[in-house]
Amino acid sequence: LPRTHSSPTPQSAPNVILISLDTLRGDSLSCLGYPRGTTPWMRTFFETEGVRFSNAEAPSTWTLPSHTSLFLSQYPDRHGVTRDFHSVPMAAETLAEHLAGHGYETAAFVDRGFLHHHYGLNQGYETYQQKGGGFRQILPSALEFLEKREGTPPLFLFLHTFDIHDPYAPPNPFRERFLLENMVPTTPEFALPHFDVMREANRGNLELTREDIDYARALYDAQILYVDHELSQFFQSIEKKKLLENTLVILISDHGEGFGEHGFWAHGWTLYEEMTHVPMLMRFPDRSFQGTLVEERVNLVDVAPTLMDYLGYAIPENWQGQSLMPVIRDPELKLDRSTYSQLYDNNAMYQGYLKLIEQKRPNPSKLNEERMPPRAIFNLDLDPYEEKNLIDDPPVDASKEFERLEQTVEVMKRQRDSEGGVTEVDLDPEQVKELQALGYLK
Numbered sequence: 001l002p003r004t005h006s007s008p009t010p011q012s013a014p015n016v017i018l019i020s021l022d023t024l025r026g027d028s029l030s031c032l033g034y035p036r037g038t039t040p041w042m043r044t045f046f047e048t049e050g051v052r053f054s055n056a057e058a059p060s061t062w063t064l065p066s067h068t069s070l071f072l073s074q075y076p077d078r079h080g081v082t083r084d085f086h087s088v089p090m091a092a093e094t095l096a097e098h099l100a101g102h103g104y105e106t107a108a109f110v111d112r113g114f115l116h117h118h119y120g121l122n123q124g125y126e127t128y129q130q131k132g133g134g135f136r137q138i139l140p141s142a143l144e145f146l147e148k149r150e151g152t153p154p155l156f157l158f159l160h161t162f163d164i165h166d167p168y169a170p171p172n173p174f175r176e177r178f179l180l181e182n183m184v185p186t187t188p189e190f191a192l193p194h195f196d197v198m199r200e201a202n203r204g205n206l207e208l209t210r211e212d213i214d215y216a217r218a219l220y221d222a223q224i225l226y227v228d229h230e231l232s233q234f235f236q237s238i239e240k241k242k243l244l245e246n247t248l249v250i251l252i253s254d255h256g257e258g259f260g261e262h263g264f265w266a267h268g269w270t271l272y273e274e275m276t277h278v279p280m281l282m283r284f285p286d287r288s289f290q291g292t293l294v295e296e297r298v299n300l301v302d303v304a305p306t307l308m309d310y311l312g313y314a315i316p317e318n319w320q321g322q323s324l325m326p327v328i329r330d331p332e333l334k335l336d337r338s339t340y341s342q343l344y345d346n347n348a349m350y351q352g353y354l355k356l357i358e359q360k361r362p363n364p365s366k367l368n369e370e371r372m373p374p375r376a377i378f379n380l381d382l383d384p385y386e387e388k389n390l391i392d393d394p395p396v397d398a399s400k401e402f403e404r405l406e407q408t409v410e411v412m413k414r415q416r417d418s419e420g421g422v423t424e425v426d427l428d429p430e431q432v433k434e435l436q437a438l439g440y441l442k
Helices: 040-048 063-072 095-101 135-148 195-202 210-240 300-311 325-329 398-418 429-437
Strands: 015-021 051-057 105-110 127-130 155-161 247-252 277-283 292-294 338-343 346-351 354-359 375-379
Touching: 015 210, 040 051, 040 210, 040 247, 040 277, 063 095, 063 300, 095 105, 095 155, 095 300, 105 135, 135 155, 135 210, 247 300, 277 300, 292 325, 300 325, 338 398, 346 398, 354 398, 375 398
Parallel strands: 015 155, 015 247, 051 292, 105 127, 105 155
Antiparallel strands: 051 277, 247 277, 338 346, 346 354, 354 375
16 A cells, blocks of 8 residues: 655654553443543543544454454454464564564563563564563553653554453552442352453353442452553653653553353453453544544554554555544544454454354353354344344345355465464463463463
């Protein structure tokens, strides 16, 4: 694709801060209509001064494939990082590598787990610090880095945290913010909501109650409020130091989180909206496009092309996302395309208001077809929580649409294999321990 406008010189190009809040579901932000006041800072920073996407979807429902898709602008079956022992192919060019090629300094301050450099997500970063400990440890390090910079060349900064991820243990005083007096779990194992308990519930070995759900959601929401507070402090600091001028800020999440909807907790189990719907927020330099709400359905694979287009750089031909600058400029514009979410051998296709899900291989557990039917069709405009499967009375030719979905996935896999296939990584004991703490490994 040609450049859309003349490329800015490295000195005048804007800085970019990309923030990934792991495990933040798209309907949990007060700046996107959630009734609890979870994101007061984001409400001012993005709702008033920026651009909000109310229907953003994740390309997968767990950390590694989704972040890989974010940085490569490819769906999981295209880039091949679909299991916890896969890594980003060395031959792949990440967003950071492209920006470095255009003269950007690149830096990342991240939590650990699947963001460990062994998985290859560090490709293209001059500075890649796996601090761990959440934003309370990560943001001061990032701030110190910013204060020491000379100011040129322009900077691409990536920030990531697991603070919203289970176990739901928000620090005081945030812990009590949404807990009511009588809000206590009835399941003893759920006093500290964590992945092990959720896994047992997902497998049908433990029945969690309404009280358990309300308790867990209150703690989860408190973690969002805590992260919002940490970000507010960080951005106040860099604004005081005039480090926010000429800076584009993008905030996303890699996947959502289930609270028993469709019978599932946590993430990485299904492709239902509670796990695929994520926030996407942008604040442009000079507050361009402020107050814009985009309702068109978009995907995390669109972030990198949007950024490249905004900066005036060519978009690589093998990227599957597309620039959202046209729909940012005109929110009434309709994007005539299909987008996808993928989880192992399960696939979802979004086409307008319709969502098709094909579930060939459930995440191994005691699942039944009522919870995870082989095929499902939902009208997301009329049924955003996917309560009515239209497969028996579809508004489209179901067999034709599912065939199109399968053919698209096969094309992705062939393209992946033609470029070298899947790359595997050997996990060292430290990585295994980190992933066990996050619940991904036993």
